[in-house]
Amino acid sequence: MAIKQYSLKKDGAKQLSPAFRVREFRCRDGTDTILIDEGLVVLLQCIREHFGKPVTITSGYRTASHNTRVGGSRSSQHLLGRAADIQVQDTDPLAVAAYVESLMPGWGGVGRYPVKAGRAKGWVHVDTRPNKSRWTL
Numbered sequence: 001m002a003i004k005q006y007s008l009k010k011d012g013a014k015q016l017s018p019a020f021r022v023r024e025f026r027c028r029d030g031t032d033t034i035l036i037d038e039g040l041v042v043l044l045q046c047i048r049e050h051f052g053k054p055v056t057i058t059s060g061y062r063t064a065s066h067n068t069r070v071g072g073s074r075s076s077q078h079l080l081g082r083a084a085d086i087q088v089q090d091t092d093p094l095a096v097a098a099y100v101e102s103l104m105p106g107w108g109g110v111g112r113y114p115v116k117a118g119r120a121k122g123w124v125h126v127d128t129r130p131n132k133s134r135w136t137l
């Protein structure tokens with residue numbers, strides 16, 4: 001699987017899989033360039049089909065400056081186009097994380113951000129790094 005580069009202006013409407021278009025992975029600072037790992041799209045499409053509900057990407061590719069602004073780690077997989085923070089409609093983030101775990105038991109990153117006081121909606125961070133990384137915040 002490879003990391004592909006797209007232009008928001010030229011490729012934004014391009015369908016990457018049945019449920020995801022290029023623009024959903026854009027950096028929220030408006031940057032035209034978007035990096036997207038093909039393997040990440042496969043994972044997200046699996047999640048979409050497993051739960052049968054819309055998957056919203058709240059953060060996909062990030063430029064270095066945007067990553068700093070949102071408090072991302074310096075080695076964030078979002079900088080490489082390999083990570084997405086997602087919410088599945090009407091679904092507990094911990095249930096989403098458990099399913100992702102079953103897809104990549106020995107590799108990849110899964111960050112659990114469950115619903116808690118002061119956080120109305122939880123989310124799950126998913127990335128396609130070759131090694132295994134797990135955390136809960």
Ligand SMILES: [Zn+2]
Pocket residue numbers: 059078083084085111125126
């Ligand atoms: Zn993330």
